[in-house]
Amino acid sequence: NCLTAAGAVAGAGADAIIWADQHGDLNTPETTTTGFLDGMALATVLGLCWRRMANQIPGFKPVDPSRSVLVNARDLDAAERELLEKLPIVRTECPDWKSAAQRLKADGARQVHMHVDLDVHDPEKLQANRYTTPGGPVPEQVRMAMCGLAGPLAIAGLTISAYDPAFDPKGDVPPLVGELVVDLLSTLESK
Template identity: 85%
Template sequence: MNISIILAAYDSGHFHGGCGQGPDALISGGLAEALKLAGHDVDVHDIGKVVEDEQEREIGTGFAVCNAVSGEVRIALDNGRFPIVLAGNCLTSAGAVAGEGGDAIIWADQHGDLNTPDTSTSGFLDGMALATVLGLCWRRMAAQVPGFKAIDPARCVLVNARDLDPAEKELLEKLPIIRTECPDWAGAAAKLKATGAERIHMHVDLDVHDPEKLQANRYTTPGGPVPEQVRTAMCGLAGPLSIAGLTISAYDPGFDPKGDVPPLVGELVVELLSTMEGR
């Protein structure tokens, strides 16, 4: 398969800080080489620094990253390449969805990312990432991202979200989001396929994992699936569904002193692509 890896090295508006170091660390940890060894043609593109003002606000920078990612994803698809976005922040998936013309999303994350400016108690923009993709907030900002169209919540699969704020729990009782744990991927796949979705974006926040087995960043909650369970679930979902692109987010190498995460991400992506090729 022809692959374009797109690096978006921002975390909360900061270039190469925190999880913004993750994209480069995944590449230096051997992700591109693992894909090449598996027989894929791989090129790597870095969106670089999207704003020059060091005092740029997180919101403006976050959506500038989405704009840049949308363009790179569209170029990849126009060249017949499968886009894989390595991102510091989850909001970046809004740019990938826009570039792909995505009509559904699989969101694997220990958090719901379903807060809005009205419900958030922290003001953390990334805690509103999935809400943005689903058109629940930041509509005017998202509308400026080329190609962005909000995804119907009925076409969203939320995988293993275990750390939810009260407002998110209340929202999930009202919205038709498909919730699942990793072992129950088959039922979720069937429900999403029944919606007629044709261009599905897959988003994997690495903190979905059990931090005892894989700690990707500081935002850890006990429990969660082990890497093998995440791989099985993501590949299981990709088998019967049409995956248009992939985002891997929120890896902070400062919390991975032994470099355990990049090889596990390589295994996940290689197995996922193999599943897609075998469809």
């Protein structure tokens, strides 16, 4: 699930994060309307909530919101929208990844963690779980954006989350995730 990103960020010593997700995952225990922990995952990585728990992870340091890129978030709660107006989180859509990469580089990001929640995809083209909202990028757009972001940046780690085979009766998701990982590794290898 998305909360695994906190451990992966700590393990990689990441000082920046790319978060591709249809949700903001920026709720806190005070703002959530559902209590869904995954909806607090990016907020945890940024040190906005669950600080005592996150500090128990060896090596965990919250990522500065100015070194955070939120890709294709389209299903946001009111509190998340309000928070995004206050925090310097870079928001982008898949085709517009270049300026986000330039911003992270300019801000001195040295070790970037990439998190891809598969529900970022347009559910008409790829449905990986039950948490879907209409719209979003097609798999090729996600793959191009993630590889484009990985090209100029030092990617230290990757988490891929939220696959539920019950919502993928044809088994479309695993091969497409495999393509994404292979293309990302090829991008990193060619640096």
